[in-house]
Amino acid sequence: MSKTPVALIVDDEPDILQLLSITLVRMGIDTFKAENLAQAYQHLENQEFDVCLTDMRLPDGDGIELIQFIQTNYPNLPVALITAHGNMEIAIEAMKAGAFDFLSKPVDLHALKNLIGSAIKLNLPNKSAKEIPARPKKQLIGDTSVMKQLKQTILKLSRSQAPVFINGESGTGKELVARLIHFKGPRSDAPFVPVNCGAIPSELMESEFFGHKKGSFTGAINDKKGLFQSANGGTLFLDEIAELPLPMQVKLLRAIQEKTVRPIGSETEVPTNVRILSASHKNLLKLVETDEFRQDLFYRINVIELTVPALRDRVEDIPKIAEYLLNQLAQVHGVGHLRLSQDALNRLCHYEFPGNIRELENLLERAITLCNDEEICAEDLNLPQSSSSMLPLKSNIPIGERGHLSLDEYLEKIETFEINQALQAADGNKTQAAKLLGISFRAMRYKLKKLAID
Numbered sequence: 001m002s003k004t005p006v007a008l009i010v011d012d013e014p015d016i017l018q019l020l021s022i023t024l025v026r027m028g029i030d031t032f033k034a035e036n037l038a039q040a041y042q043h044l045e046n047q048e049f050d051v052c053l054t055d056m057r058l059p060d061g062d063g064i065e066l067i068q069f070i071q072t073n074y075p076n077l078p079v080a081l082i083t084a085h086g087n088m089e090i091a092i093e094a095m096k097a098g099a100f101d102f103l104s105k106p107v108d109l110h111a112l113k114n115l116i117g118s119a120i121k122l123n124l125p126n127k128s129a130k131e132i133p134a135r136p137k138k139q140l141i142g143d144t145s146v147m148k149q150l151k152q153t154i155l156k157l158s159r160s161q162a163p164v165f166i167n168g169e170s171g172t173g174k175e176l177v178a179r180l181i182h183f184k185g186p187r188s189d190a191p192f193v194p195v196n197c198g199a200i201p202s203e204l205m206e207s208e209f210f211g212h213k214k215g216s217f218t219g220a221i222n223d224k225k226g227l228f229q230s231a232n233g234g235t236l237f238l239d240e241i242a243e244l245p246l247p248m249q250v251k252l253l254r255a256i257q258e259k260t261v262r263p264i265g266s267e268t269e270v271p272t273n274v275r276i277l278s279a280s281h282k283n284l285l286k287l288v289e290t291d292e293f294r295q296d297l298f299y300r301i302n303v304i305e306l307t308v309p310a311l312r313d314r315v316e317d318i319p320k321i322a323e324y325l326l327n328q329l330a331q332v333h334g335v336g337h338l339r340l341s342q343d344a345l346n347r348l349c350h351y352e353f354p355g356n357i358r359e360l361e362n363l364l365e366r367a368i369t370l371c372n373d374e375e376i377c378a379e380d381l382n383l384p385q386s387s388s389s390m391l392p393l394k395s396n397i398p399i400g401e402r403g404h405l406s407l408d409e410y411l412e413k414i415e416t417f418e419i420n421q422a423l424q425a426a427d428g429n430k431t432q433a434a435k436l437l438g439i440s441f442r443a444m445r446y447k448l449k450k451l452a453i454d
């Protein structure tokens with residue numbers, strides 16, 4: 001029989017303490033109560049706990065102190081802060097200090113149950129291999145110190161419910177990092193729902209995120225669940241969050257803050273229990289300064305920021321990553337063992353990789369189809385002539401030789417050239433090509449149409 005979970009509740013108001021205790025006991029959890037920090041420290045010394053709930057204001061200190069104490073002395077114990085309603089600043093401070101999650105007063109029973117459920121799962125013994133749900137097959141390869149640090153941070157963050165913003169150039173592995181945070185944490189048997197914010201047409205965004213009721217607008221022929229509801233219990237990964245139009249940013253902030261959504265055409269709010277992870281290759285703080293991204297949303301999603309380094313900043317990892325990707329590609333293509341010649345490896349280690357690991361993946365995939373035997377040589381890689389080139393997508397349009405062309409025609413020619421180069425580097429993937437060019441998917445779609453590029 002599994003052991004009964006034990007919770008520590010810390011609050012200086014006896015009524016609240018009693019109420020929380022009764023609620024938890026009804027959920028099958030043993031509780032210990034403390035009215036101040038001193039009592040809490042004493043309980044922690046005498047008893048092992050599975051979860052701790054603490055109020056912010058305590059007679060001999062505050063909840064943040066307790067969170068820090070637990071982080072240092074009992075790092076495996078999930079602790080959540082109970083805050084005054086709407087006090088997001090304190091909630092964010094608590095999560096930065098290592099709190100697993102927070103609850104707003106008056107405590108909502110549904111939210112409390114979800115929180116306790118996730119916390120208890122954290123310390124359950126590892127599931128047997130059979131029980132483990134589909135995990136991401138892909139691994140995060142790399143032994144450089146920056147990658148070791150990243151892996152440790154992922155493990156730590158997987159135990160928390162805090163929103164994480166993942167920054168890094170296109171193709172560095174931001175989505176992979178988000179998946180790992182999800183799959184190593186207590187939400188792993190619920191869905192991980194990735195969404196590319198730059199790829200949803202603005203007019204459909206609200207319905208995509210929050211769902212709609214049948215008949216609520218032309219074309220709404222059925223009830224539709226939104227992404228928040230699809231990710232319920234799990235994680236919603238907002239990729240390219242900088243591409244969200246401002247009106248949508250307001251609605252998203254509200255949904256995150258209130259933990260409810262209202263489908264279009266519905267009278268009622270639906271509670272949601274979703275962890276938000278987000279990513280962008282852009283500098284969000286700069287966008288906040290130019291009023292292109294809302295500051296309040298920025299602070300809400302960026303409680304913890306994680307940077308995935310560019311491949312050129314961890315060159316020592318290139319051989320291992322290349323070998324790993326080659327093995328994966330060999331399986332996909334049904335070919336035997338493949339290896340890189342020393343020459344090919346040298347070329348890769350000297351290449352700039354503007355498209356990072358995704359570009360390496362594309363490049364190896366092309367090389368597999370070109371190579372004659374099981375060894376991939378430097379020529380098969382088809383890298384630009386000058387391997388030390390910092391800009392492999394250099395325009396070959398002579399600047400200053402506009403000739404008879406008008407300025408617009410000349411600029412269009414350069415644009416067409418650069419877009420074709422990016423499409424080639426991204427193996428025809430328009431979303432990736434747009435990222436390489438530093439433009440949104442919408443802008444890319446517009447330009448492809450305008451310039452009649454196939």
Ligand SMILES: Nc1ncnc2c1ncn2[C@@H]1O[C@H](COP(=O)(O)OP(=O)(O)OP(=O)(O)O)[C@@H](O)[C@H]1O
Pocket residue numbers: 138139140141142168169170171172173174175176177239281321324357358361432435
């Ligand atoms: N460290 C790594 N080891 C092995 N494979 C990796 C690593 N990092 C990324 N990859 C692989 O590289 C590809 C690109 O990664 P991913 O999609 O996570 O990047 P991204 O930063 O989210 O890209 P984008 O900005 O374009 O959305 C994926 O196939 C991923 O599995």
